[in-house]
Amino acid sequence: MNADTLHQAIAAARDGRRDDARALLLHLLEADPRNERAWLWLSGVVDDPEDVKICLENVLALNPSNPRARQGLEWLHARMGLPLPPLPPPDQTGSRLEREIDTRALSVARLRAYRTTLAVVEPVAPLPPKPDPISAPVPSTPQSRSVATRANPAPAPPASAPAAATARTAVAPLSTAPAHRLAAVAPVDDATIPCPYCGAPTVETQRRCTQCGGNLLVRVAPSDERSPIVQALVWMWRGGAVVVLLIALVFPVMGVLLYQEAPANGFPIGILIPAVILALVALIGFSVAQQLAQRAAWALYLAAGLTTVGLIGALALAMRPDTLTAMLDRLTGATSIPSAWLPPLMAGARLIAIGAGVAHLAAIALTIAGYDAIVGRLERFRHILKPSDHLTHYNNGVALKNRGMWYVAALEWEWAVKKAPYDVTYLRALGLAYARLKQFDKARSMIDRALQAAPDNPGLREDRALIERLASQEQR
Known part of the structure; x- marks a missing residue:
């Protein structure tokens, strides 16, 4: 039953029926709070940034090695201009740390989406198998209402879970920032593709990014075969x-x-x-x-x-x-x-x-x-990063930047910096790309590294001042 509900929710999300997908996922998580994939999908269909944050943190509590949740949480904090809190270390053994999580802490009651969706719906009979499951009323079952939390970053006995919950409540809430509509903030499935312009996760069927409005379709060169x-x-x-x-x-x-x-x-x-x-x-x-x-x-x-x-x-x-x-x-x-x-x-x-x-x-x-x-036909843009020498990565990044694709340009420049970590040109390019993506902490780090290599470069100091101005404007 839970698997069917999850498939129905995923289909609704991919079709753009966010409200239906959200209701189905909330209903599923009431019955199965340890469903990692449901939390990940829910993070893409809730609107409030605090709800997105809780969903992603719960994914990492269930599986600290989930790369999509980590990427989504980093993107969210960069988008909101807040420093990234310590994340649980990736699990090297492949286990899901079952004994470190208090199931009662994985509750949907903390989410605003729950209070505006399932909390006001009267319980109804279970969904019939053949009619459209998305348009049918979604049942609500009573469940525990404890606060959602992350797993303790360090391995600890089960008794440390309440302490982790206490630490979770001490974090300043994101609700003090403007409540932007964050559609599909986290990469929610293998089918998701990062937007090449801003890095926001998107699905295959999207033609434009919901965050930056960039065109996700590119015209590919025609085949060499005769038509x-x-x-x-x-x-x-x-x-x-x-x-x-x-x-x-x-x-x-x-x-x-x-x-x-x-x-x-x-x-x-x-x-x-x-x-x-x-x-x-x-x-x-x-x-x-x-x-x-x-x-x-x-x-x-x-x-x-x-x-x-x-x-x-x-x-x-x-x-x-x-x-x-x-x-x-x-x-x-x-x-x-x-x-x-x-x-x-x-x-x-x-x-x-x-x-x-x-x-x-x-x-x-x-x-x-x-x-x-x-x-040439229009296809969904997919950037395939192929390891090469640092100059090739830098030139690839410049070509992508000229098309406005700052996110994938930053990916290329990251490889250029890895292969030539003291090259001022590469560090400066990557720092400005991070600033464009509103990842100001990373931008400062790159420019500071460049200043260590070239302390007398006036252009780098101007770039550093520009990053501070952009960060200040974003906080307003």
Whole structure:
């Protein structure tokens, strides 16, 4: 039953139904306060920073080695501008320290979310298995109401748990700070991805970060493999260019026939104008086809524009083929077109226009279908950090910083500092990145290390003063 409820809560959280997920998780934790995964997910769907803090601390009380809870708690304290309290040391044995935790201390009664959610809901019958579990009322069962606490940082006998609870209540509450809405503060599952801009945990389905508003989608380079759709589009443009070239040859032939009908009027030079225009269009068509074969993005945009214009022209000619004869009368001048030519000319123009319209519609469909294969498809950004030399890590960080992705830039610069711990440029870059991420203690540490290596550098002192100003503004 608990596993089903947890799966329902996770599905609700991933679908963005935070209230439903929160109610299900609170109900689950009333019955099973030692559920580490439920506490971790709950930290991502509660709104109050103090609730988030309690959830993450309870995860670490159950499993001090949980890296996601540690990362989430560090992020939360940096976000709120508060120093990070001592965390339980990671357990090297793989056990969950069952004997060091008082189960009664892992209660949801301390959470504001509990008092506004389950505490006001009347108990109802258990959820039926088949109807939508998220929309059904959530039952509330009585449970102990003791204060949530962390495990004692050092291994100790069970009697030390009450002392840990006393120490927990002495910590200054986060409620004195502005109650920001912290959606998905902690990395809540293997499927979560840190935002490359601010580091806030996000889920796969998000398009924008809920914390900083950064766009989480990037356009990836198209595959090197040939796309059948692109190939079809290329051949359609080549075939279309050949057809246009053949149509262009019709006008000189028509001029020769008109000259034979009335040689005294001379050759109608004006009838060559449409032939020249169509020949240029055919030339452009061949060029577009060549660039599409090379997957040039600008060629795709040009093809879309030309196809749209061509479709409009084809529809206009199909509806009013008499405009062709009127244009020919003006171009031929004194040599008038014989009346016997007009019916076949209008019928042929309409037939060509209908065929051109169908071809242009097919070209538009192929253009849309081949967009991802030429321009590249949008995918969720994932930064894969590959260990390399310090200069490569630094340059990677600069490229990411230029895109505004300060969090992943800091990850690259951390590796650069690890490999070259006394390089002032790397220390300064990492310090400014930490300041941008509102991790001011780490920012001060990096700049101070840089000042130890280059005490006479005035730029570092300016950076140190800037960090203090930013930290002061954040505390306000």
